[in-house]
Amino acid sequence: MQLPFYQIDAFTDTLFGGNPACVIPLQQWLPDEMLLKIARENAVAETAFFLPQGDDFALRWFTPEIEMDLCGHATLATAHVIISLLQHSSHRLLFNSASGPLKVEADGDLYTLRFPSRKPVPAVLPEAISRSLGKQPLEVWKSRDYILVYATETDIREMKPDRQVMDQINLDPGGVVITAPGVHCDFVSRFFTPQASIFEDPVTGSAHCSLIPYWSGRLGKRQLTAMQLSDRVGTLYCGDHDTVVTIAGYARTYATGSIRIG
Structure with missing residues (x-):
């Protein structure tokens, strides 16, 4: 099986700045064990996996050790892939995630995430x-x-x-x-x-x-x-x-390609 692969630097307008995230589009969910192995092989803080869900997208995030409940930089990176690299028709996205629905809107190359507020x-x-x-x-x-x-x-x-x-x-x-x-x-x-x-x-x-x-x-x-x-x-x-916060930032594409599994 061959899967598209993107590596994006998020929350920066300069390559090699911000936080690198890998983004992998799927057509169906792979076993969790496989998703974790891919994230471990990628060896960055987070790997995001997404797949279409009608007009929206399902989104999950994995570190090399665990699945995360919420990740900002990998969500921004995923929006950058969908909107800027895959030329999605809309600049407004809705991701369904473990933390509920997450909205992202692009204004040029600035991406704004709408996330739940977690008051300490x-x-x-x-x-x-x-x-x-x-x-x-x-x-x-x-x-x-x-x-x-x-x-x-x-x-x-x-x-x-x-x-x-x-x-x-x-x-x-x-x-x-x-x-x-x-x-x-x-x-x-x-x-x-x-x-x-x-x-x-x-x-x-x-x-x-x-x-x-x-x-x-x-x-x-x-x-x-x-x-x-x-x-x-x-x-x-x-x-x-x-009840919500907005978090906006830029992103830069570092690498595109594919991975082979199985």
């Missing part, structure tokens, strides 16, 4: 995460992910978590977000996933489902610009709409 609540930091940090946060919040709030962008840039210590805790499918006010944007963040093959995720759209309502409330702004300060760096244009 105050939490107690697990001891393993606390010990792994070089500096303790000012605030601890949690939804799917732990949201650790620091004073400055410098705190975020200079953080060097001890992976061996953080790996003592399993947060599947969540992770650890560190965040602070930005110097040239509203807020910055980084994202770490204990026990994952890719410890620091380059740009994590789904984490902004919690970051956006937090920073919107703190800054008193509905529209925000965010940067994720990984080595690859990503820029996200965010909106708080109470």
